Amino acid sequence: MxxxxxxxxxxxxxxxxxxxxxxxxxxxxxxxxxxxxxxxxxxxxxxxxxxxxxxxxxxxxxxxxxxxxxxxxxxxxxxxxxxxxxxxxxxxxxxxxxxxxxxxxxxxxxxxxxxxxxxxxxxxxxxxxxxxxxxxxxxxxxxxxxxxxxxxxxxxxxxxxxxxxxxxxxxxxxLPDGAWQLKPSEEAVSQIRKLLELPEGALVVGAVGTFDWRKGIDIFVQLARQSEPETHFVWVGGHEHQVEYHMITEDLRRLGLSDRVHLIPHSDRPFDFISAFDVFVLTSREEPYPLVVLEAALLARPIVCFAQSGGAPDFVEQDAGFVANYLDSSAMSHYISQLLRNPELRQKMGHTAREKVFARHxxxxxxxxxxxxxxxxxx
The missing domain is CATH 3.40.50.2000 (Glycogen Phosphorylase B;)
Incomplete structure (x- = not known):
């Protein structure tokens, strides 16, 4: 032994x-x-x-x-x-x-x-x-x-x-225990939308991670600023006592985005939140191979990330979402809009992401x- x-x-x-x-x-x-x-x-x-x-x-x-x-x-x-x-x-x-x-x-x-x-x-x-x-x-x-x-x-x-x-x-x-049985729950999505007080039919772009520079929380705010006014952005993770949290909320206040950018502290229900996302965005400057990308893929969510940021681009490639040039928030915003405006494309790329997880993990x-x-x- x-x-x-x-x-x-x-x-x-x-x-x-x-x-x-x-x-x-x-x-x-x-x-x-x-x-x-x-x-x-x-x-x-x-x-x-x-x-x-x-x-x-x-x-x-x-x-x-x-x-x-x-x-x-x-x-x-x-x-x-x-x-x-x-x-x-x-x-x-x-x-x-x-x-x-x-x-x-x-x-x-x-x-x-x-x-x-x-x-x-x-x-x-x-x-x-x-x-x-x-x-x-x-x-x-x-x-x-x-x-x-x-x-x-x-x-x-x-x-x-x-x-x-x-x-x-x-x-x-x-992957987590029971990952292969993981599917979006309509009831959970309804609860999350109610919790966030989202308008009927509002589309959601989401991310999961700590409130820090490496994770690209600053870029997330820029994406919200560049988006259509009816799109809501949800970031799950971090803690309210972090200095970064207060800095971000002040940015949102000055930009007039406080009503449609939702900062959710750490939750033990990440899958429920991801289920409520229409598009999963990884704004990280660097991630060796983020588990959260695989979890979003399991829930058939298309993914948008940056090139040269680690292992995520190798998973997303050209069929499970989009890979924007490094720190090109304008290109990332464009890809997000493309997915939000095309439900069939969202579904197709999300389905491909889920199949990739089954094949590779x-x-x-x-x-x-x-x-x-x-x-x-x-x-």
């Missing part, structure tokens, strides 16, 4: 963490492997991780005041104990679920003899945003092999960071690739 340690930088409800959880839920049913999880920080998915496997908590959990103070006073001792346990476990493989764990890999390397893999979910902008050069260089130094989310991302790591092509492989995304194929990469890395 092979023993594996998976490291997640936190347990927040975001693409990398969700994807890791999906793989671990299935790996739990494979008797040849035994694994534990190390969480550097907590988050809303904490209980989900704990249900899958034993968890090392690198951070200070929210405990009673006395326990919390004790941990803060003994942080070094506490983390040293975790490192000692990891050393004694004698793992056959360590998989880091992000490029941001360089400092931790640096601490682990002298303690373990097994290979260390980095499952990379970031591209150059994300690397600059979420880590510093020293930590990233440590990731490059201590990583024996890499798993990429898309071929586009794999090529960037080879060209920009000098990764040996033989040491980086693409791991296809695993079967659970068996993704899980087989996952197991093959684990076995290859352990040997």
């Amino acid at each position: 092979k023993k594996i340690l998976f490291i997640s930088h936190d347990a927040n409800r975001a693409g990398a963490q969700i994807l890791l959880l999906r793989f671990l839920k299935q790996l739990k049913n494979v008797p040849e492997y035994q694994f534990k999880i190390l969480l550097r920080h907590g988050g809303s998915l904490l209980r989900d991780f704990e249900k899958v496997a034993p968890v090392y908590h690198w951070y200070h959990r929210e405990l009673g005041n006395r326990q919390k103070v004790a941990r803060l006073l003994n942080r070094k001792t506490f983390q040293e104990q975790i490192l000692k346990e990891i050393k004694n476990e004698r793992y056959d493989l360590i998989v880091s679920n992000t490029i941001t764990n360089g400092e931790l890999l640096h601490q682990l390397r002298p303690l373990v003899k097994c290979p260390m893999v980095t499952y990379a979910h970031e591209m150059p902008m994300g690397i600059a945003m979420y880590t510093d050069p020293s930590s990233f260089n440590q990731t490059l130094r201590y990583t024996d092999a890499y798993w990429a989310c898309s071929e586009a991302q794999r090529l960037i790591y080879i060209e920009r960071f000098g990764i040996d092509p033989a040491k980086i492989s693409v791991l296809p995304s695993l 079967q659970d068996e194929r993704a899980m087989q690739a996952f197991l093959e990469l684990i076995e290859k890395s352990c040997s």
Whole structure:
């Protein structure tokens, strides 16, 4: 039996963490492997991780005041104990679920003899945003092999960071449980439209993501400004306490768009919202291979994205929506209008998007690739 340690930088409800959880839920049913999880920080998915496997908590959990103070006073001792346990476990493989764990890999390397893999979910902008050069260089130094989310991302790591092509492989995304049965619900769509107080017959352009620059929330506002006055725009994700949220709402107020651009904080009903979209738009400047695009495709929604933005253009191509030139919001707006004005085209491209998911992301194929990469890395 092979023993594996998976490291997640936190347990927040975001693409990398969700994807890791999906793989671990299935790996739990494979008797040849035994694994534990190390969480550097907590988050809303904490209980989900704990249900899958034993968890090392690198951070200070929210405990009673006395326990919390004790941990803060003994942080070094506490983390040293975790490192000692990891050393004694004698793992056959360590998989880091992000490029941001360089400092931790640096601490682990002298303690373990097994290979260390980095499952990379970031591209150059994300690397600059979420880590510093020293930590990233440590990731490059201590990583024996890499798993990429898309071929586009794999090529960037080879060209920009000098990764040996033989040491980086693409791991296809695993879709959510029950994804193949996922279909738009008329009742859910009706509820969402009522919640947003949309006028009868109003068309909806939607996006899902955090309120940040890399995700292109600023471009989303420009698309709304360039659109027909009867079109509504819905962005799902982020938090109302973010500075960006208040900046965006002020932009919308000044532009007179507050009544038809709806900013919805994080929701546990993303599929219901996507079902209510007529067109799904990915304004991201960079995404290795966004899960939300696959989820929109499962719901037969046509997709509009930017070229040179990561893996999404490789999925959309010329038949599941449109790919605009990088940051060309005018071209993106034109493609959106084309889809909104042509219901038959929307339906055709949405249907093609759904067929592509079935063809390219079967659970068996993704899980087989996952197991093959684990076995290859352990040997």
